[in-house]
Amino acid sequence: MNGMRLRGLIRKEFLQIVRDPSAIAIAVALPIFLLLLFGYGVSLNARRVPLALVAPYSPQAQELLGGFDRSPYFVPHRYATMAAAKSALGRRRVDGIVWLRSDFGRRMLAQGNAGIGVFVNGVDANNAGLLEAYIRGVWLGWLSRQAQDQGSTLSVPVTVEQRIWFNAALRSRNYLVPGLIAIIMTLIGALLTAQVVSREWERGTMEALMATPVSMGDILLSKLIPYFVLGMAGMALSVVMAVWLFAVPLRGSLLVLFSASGLFMLVALGMGLLISTVAKNQFISATIAIVATFLPAFILSGFIFDLNSMPVPIRLLTHIVAARYFVAILQTVFGAGDVWPVVLANAAALCAMAAFFLGLTWRLSRKRLD
Amino acid sequence: MGPRIRALVIKEFLALLRDKVARMTLIVPPLLQLIIFGYAATFNIRDIPYAVYNQDGGAASHELLARFQGSPVFLQRAVLTAERQIAPVIDDKRVLLVIHIGPQFSRDLLAHRPARVQVIIDGRNSNTAALAGNYVNQVVQAFDTEWAAAHGWQVPPAQLVVRSWFNPDLLSRWFIVPGIVGLLTLVVTLLTTGLSVARERESGTFDQLLVTPLASVEILIGKSIPGFVIGLIEATAILAAAVFWFDVPFTGSLWALYLGVFVFLLSGIGIGLMISSISVTQQQGTLGVFLFMVPAVILSGFATPIANMPLAVQYLTYLDPLRYFLVILRGTFLQGDGASVLGSQYAGLAALALASMTLAAWLFRHRMA
Numbered sequence: 001m002n003g004m005r006l007r008g009l010i011r012k013e014f015l016q017i018v019r020d021p022s023a024i025a026i027a028v029a030l031p032i033f034l035l036l037l038f039g040y041g042v043s044l045n046a047r048r049v050p051l052a053l054v055a056p057y058s059p060q061a062q063e064l065l066g067g068f069d070r071s072p073y074f075v076p077h078r079y080a081t082m083a084a085a086k087s088a089l090g091r092r093r094v095d096g097i098v099w100l101r102s103d104f105g106r107r108m109l110a111q112g113n114a115g116i117g118v119f120v121n122g123v124d125a126n127n128a129g130l131l132e133a134y135i136r137g138v139w140l141g142w143l144s145r146q147a148q149d150q151g152s153t154l155s156v157p158v159t160v161e162q163r164i165w166f167n168a169a170l171r172s173r174n175y176l177v178p179g180l181i182a183i184i185m186t187l188i189g190a191l192l193t194a195q196v197v198s199r200e201w202e203r204g205t206m207e208a209l210m211a212t213p214v215s216m217g218d219i220l221l222s223k224l225i226p227y228f229v230l231g232m233a234g235m236a237l238s239v240v241m242a243v244w245l246f247a248v249p250l251r252g253s254l255l256v257l258f259s260a261s262g263l264f265m266l267v268a269l270g271m272g273l274l275i276s277t278v279a280k281n282q283f284i285s286a287t288i289a290i291v292a293t294f295l296p297a298f299i300l301s302g303f304i305f306d307l308n309s310m311p312v313p314i315r316l317l318t319h320i321v322a323a324r325y326f327v328a329i330l331q332t333v334f335g336a337g338d339v340w341p342v343v344l345a346n347a348a349a350l351c352a353m354a355a356f357f358l359g360l361t362w363r364l365s366r367k368r369l370d
Numbered sequence: 371m372g373p374r375i376r377a378l379v380i381k382e383f384l385a386l387l388r389d390k391v392a393r394m395t396l397i398v399p400p401l402l403q404l405i406i407f408g409y410a411a412t413f414n415i416r417d418i419p420y421a422v423y424n425q426d427g428g429a430a431s432h433e434l435l436a437r438f439q440g441s442p443v444f445l446q447r448a449v450l451t452a453e454r455q456i457a458p459v460i461d462d463k464r465v466l467l468v469i470h471i472g473p474q475f476s477r478d479l480l481a482h483r484p485a486r487v488q489v490i491i492d493g494r495n496s497n498t499a500a501l502a503g504n505y506v507n508q509v510v511q512a513f514d515t516e517w518a519a520a521h522g523w524q525v526p527p528a529q530l531v532v533r534s535w536f537n538p539d540l541l542s543r544w545f546i547v548p549g550i551v552g553l554l555t556l557v558v559t560l561l562t563t564g565l566s567v568a569r570e571r572e573s574g575t576f577d578q579l580l581v582t583p584l585a586s587v588e589i590l591i592g593k594s595i596p597g598f599v600i601g602l603i604e605a606t607a608i609l610a611a612a613v614f615w616f617d618v619p620f621t622g623s624l625w626a627l628y629l630g631v632f633v634f635l636l637s638g639i640g641i642g643l644m645i646s647s648i649s650v651t652q653q654q655g656t657l658g659v660f661l662f663m664v665p666a667v668i669l670s671g672f673a674t675p676i677a678n679m680p681l682a683v684q685y686l687t688y689l690d691p692l693r694y695f696l697v698i699l700r701g702t703f704l705q706g707d708g709a710s711v712l713g714s715q716y717a718g719l720a721a722l723a724l725a726s727m728t729l730a731a732w733l734f735r736h737r738m739a
Contacts, residue, residue, distance in 0.1 A: 026657075034664070041669050043678040044497045064528075089535065091711060092697070104528075114528040122537030123704050125545050126413035126497070127675055132532055133504050143526050155524060157517040158434065158485050160510050162503050165460060167493035175495050191660065289656070291399045294664060295553075299407050304673050306498045308466075309415045314406060332463075335494040341462045 005214045009222030017226055026191050027230035031184050031238045038180050039246050044172040044304075046130050048075050052085040052094040058105025063145070064116070067138040068098065074134070089121055096120040096131050166251075166335045177248045178330035179303035181238045182323045185261070186297040188234055189268025190275070192227045194289050197276040197365070216365050220358075224269055231265045232258075242334070252333030256343055260333070263350040264326040268293075270357030271322070277361050297323035302331075325349045374584055378592030385569070386562060386596055396562070396600065400554040404608050407550050408616050411673070413542040418502050421448040421465045423456060428476020434487070434513050438469065443505050460492050467491045467502055479517070536704045544619070547612045548699040549672045552692050555605045555631070556638055556666065560659045563597040563642030567734070568655040586735050590727075593646075594639045601635045612703075622702030626709040630698035633719040637691040640726030647733035666690045671697075694718045 017023045051074045055061045068076045077094060079085040085097045099117035101107075107114040118135055120128040147155075167174050200206040209219060239257065242248045250257070271293065279285030299305060300314075301323035307315060318324050325346040332342045387393050420438065424431055438444045447465050450456060459465050470488040478485040489506050493499045518525060537544050570576035579589060609627075612618050645658035669676070669683065670692035676684055687693045694715040701707035701715075709716075 022657075037665055037683070038668055041679045041683045042674045044674055046675065046678055049677070060528075090705060090707075108527050113525065115531050116528055118530055118532040120532070120534045122534035122540050123545055123700050124675060125537055125540040125542040126501075128534055128537070128540055129413075129501065129504060132534075133500070133507075135532075136507075136530060139528075139530050143528075146527065155484055156526075157479055157514045157521075157523060158487055158510055160507055161486050161488045162506075163488065163490045164493040164496075164499055164503070165490060167496050167499070170493060170496040170500050172496045175497075187660070187664065191657065194656075285656075288395070289660075291395075291403070294660070295403060295407070295557075298667070299411050302495075304497075305411050305413065306415050306495065308417055308419070309412055310410045314410045317406065318410070328463075331494050336461060339461045339463075 005212075006218050006221060009214060009218055010225055013222050013226045017230070023192060023227070023230060026188060027227075027234040028237065030188060030191075031234040032241065034184050034187075035177075035180060035238055035241050036245075038184075039173065039177050039241070042172075042176050042180065044126070044130075044176070045170070046127055046134075047073060049073055049096070049131055049134070050075050050077060050094040051131075051135075052077050052079050052088055052097040054079050054082050054085045054097060055100040055104070056102045058100075060105045060108050060146075061100050064100070064139075064142045065098075067142045071134070071138055074138075089119065092121070094121075095127065096135065098135065173246055174248050174335060175331050176304070177242045177246050178334040179301070179327050181235070181242065182264070182301065182326040182330055183294070183297045183303060184238060185231065185235055185264060185326070186268050186293050186323050189227075189231055189265060190272040190289050190293040192231060193223065193269050193272030194276050194285060196223050196227070197273060217362060220273065220362055220365065223273065224266075224358075227269055228262075228265055231269065232262065235261045235265065248334055250334055251337040252343075253338055256338050257330075257333050260326065260329045260343065260347055260350070263347060263354060264322065266354040267322040267350055267357060270354055270361060273361045274357050274364075277364050296321045300324065301327045303327050319349075322350065322353050325353075372588075374582075375588050375592050375595075378584065378589065379595045382566065382593055382596040383599075385566075386600070396558065396604075400558055400604055400608060401611065404547075404550055404554060404611055405615070408543065408547050408612075411543075411546040411550070413497070413501070413546075414540070415498055415501050415505075416443055417445045418443055418467065418505065419445050419447040419465045421450050421456075421459050421468045422446060423450040423453070423468055423470045425473040426471050426475035426477075428480075430476040430479045430485075430517075431471045434471070434510070435469070437509050437513055441505075441509060444509075456490060460490065463492070465492075466498065467506070469506075479521075482521070482523070536706075543616060544704060545700065546673075547616045547618050548703045549670075549696055551605065551608045551612055552634070552670075552695045552699050553667055553672060554608055555601055555634065555695075556692055557663065558604050559597055559601040559635055559638035560642045560645070560663055562600055563593065563639050564645045564659040565652050565655040566593045566597075567643070567646035568649045568652045572651055587731060590643060590731055590734060593643065597639050597642065598635050601638065602631065605631050605635070618703055620703050621706040623708040624702075626707060626712060627698065627702040629709055629716060630695060630702070630712065630719070633716055633723055634691055634695040634698075637719050637723035637726060640723050640730055641691070643730035644726050644733060647730050666692050669693070688718065689722070691719055691722050694722075 051068060053065055053068060053076050055065055065076070068074050079088065082099060085094070088094045089097055097119040099119065104114050116139065118132070120131050122128045164170060200209065243250050275285055275288050275292070279288060297303070300318045300321045303323070307318055307324070310318070328346045329343055332339050422435060424435065439446055448459055450459070450468065456468050456470070460468060468490045470490065472486065475485045487510065489503070491499045491503055517523070534540055570579060613620050641662060645662060646655055649655040649658055669687050670690050672692070676687050676693065679687070697715050698712050701712055
């Protein structure tokens with residue numbers, strides 16, 4: 001490896017980037033665009049859920065229904081009959097129904113065991129579970145108000161006092177935005193480098209390069225360094241947006257964050273370079289890039305679906321998804337701080353993957369020289 | 371179909387399927403992904419790792435903890451003996467939650483005084499934290515009901531009776547797997563059509579195509595049909611796998627579903643051809659497919675509900691064909707929907723199909739030079 005030759009190659013690569021600004025657009029404009037879109041678009045916090053209320057008038061019922069009116073989680077709609085409410089649920093106008101029978105008030109006063117019928121649309125199971133919990137919250141609030149009115153307190157044997165660490169308000173953005181950064185950087189790394197080697201082959205300039213005294217290692221390094229710089233610029237932009245625009249707390253240190261990002265960038269670029277070196281035809285390389293980067297990073301990284309809940313074979317499979325380690329580091333560094341056991345274990349995995357992808361690319365491209 | 375279009379269709383099929391690797395990339399990854407993602411993509415959490423810090427030696431606390439040990443949702447990982455041990459086990463992600471029972475627990479309960487259980491949850495993934503919190507509440511409520519009945523506590527005057535329709539056990543797989551059908555159908559359709567014009571441009575055969583007697587509309591039709599046929603076959607295979615492999619119940623009308631598949635494929639092809647007509651090289655085509663597909667997946671309601679998005683983004687999702695198709699898929703699978711309930715979804719897809727096809731034809735003609 002020769003410093004001057006490498007410098008020359010890097011200069012050439014930078015010139016190519018500057019002349020064809022699409023790479024700069026991918027590294028800088030794309031993260032801004034995607035993070036804006038997804039940062040605002042992706043949320044698991046349900047608010048203002050349309051809810052059908054079917055209840056004949058009684059003072060007790062009015063109390064309970066008032067709880068739904070005041071709750072920020074619901075937009076109540078009154079329906080006169082259960083049939084009308086059911087049809088609204090089937091047509092996705094409302095997500096749930098709260099149903100009080102006509103004898104609700106009487107039964108409550110007489111026997112003290114009136115039933116409140118709750119029906120939720122279970123199609124979106126996650127949302128249905130959250131909806132049920134919100135309805136339970138309104139019900140509990142109503143019960144304790146009722147008890148207060150009678151001069152006593154609501155007495156249940158055991159109450160749960162929940163303390164949520166790191167994210168007391170359960171703001172889903174606080175963990176989704178760091179995860180999105182990992183997905184976006186995966187995409188950008190692959191998009192930036194997926195075509196840079198095959199392009200030289202296609203245009204026939206690879207042979208010209210090979211006729212010069214530069215080594216294959218020089219060529220690969222010269223492809224890596226400029227795109228690494230670009231990718232890190234995109235990464236820095238994403239972090240700035242996460243902290244300033246989306247108000248995600250950053251509890252860890254910038255040093256850890258950027259060291260981990262640098263490692264991950266190496267993996268992502270290595271993956272792109274590998275695809276670019278192996279794929280002979282651009283249709284196949286496009287398919288591989290989508291199959292191997294975006295969808296696994298989205299589904300198998302722990303970005304949104306909990307890794308512990310997956311069946312064991314799938315859980316083992318997630319270990320070959322680089323984004324998984326980066327998502328774990330990002331969620332911890334943003335949410336909790338520099339927790340060394342988490343950071344070091346995942347960083348070690350990223351190191352191994354970077355070495356694997358870059359080493360394999362280097363070997364494969366050497367073979368081609370023969 | 372005229373003989374000219376037929377010849378073009380045959381040529382397009384050959385171009386797509388002649389290469390063995392290309393054939394494999396169209397067939398194997400979608401089915402593999404359905405299987406992997408179908409198992410992986412779930413919001414139902416199980417085996418929640420937890421630790422216990424019990425300062426109370428009484429029978430009541432053991433009874434409560436036994437309910438957690440017996441639940442398939444929870445998995446006990448550690449027993450703590452001091453308060454300062456709580457922070458490290460949560461920070462290092464060894465457990466998701468710690469159940470802390472104070473020294474007064476059994477005494478309070480036996481004296482008919484309300485007792486408290488403190489639960490500390492790792493909130494780094496707020497959705498998992500919320501779900502785990504709900505499960506803890508359910509276990510404690512079941513304990514409460516039994517304890518209240520056995521020890522003569524007053525019961526609340528009105529009880530909630532919760533039932534969930536269309537998906538009684540709230541299995542998120544029933545929600546996600548039909549979604550994956552839509553996702554993969556979109557990917558296949560976009561890939562087959564998105565690069566097709568650019569491929570001709572790059573290899574120089576585009577000019578040859580133009581000097582044939584084919585009209586530009588005929589060329590576009592010839593390029594659409596293979597994508598449509600391949601998309602239809604793949605969609606059918608993936609649908610069959612969803613029903614027979616993943617046991618997702620199909621309760622609605624098959625006609626309503628296939629009407630949806632038909633218009634969805636048309637709109638996907640229209641968008642693919644649009645991307646294809648704009649791009650000069652296959653690299654640009656790839657980038658275009660990526661740039662459309664990623665937001666189309668994330669904003670479709672596949673994993674996170676559209677209703678949670680800000681209003682401006684919600685309007686944007688009307689341009690996303692996957693959004694309508696997911697409603698059709700989930701409606702026909704789970705809600706037993708027929709075509710009449712889904713009218714507005716078909717209309718949205720048809721409008722997108724018409725607009726994108728028209729635009730593709732216009733772009734095709736204007737970028738010919």
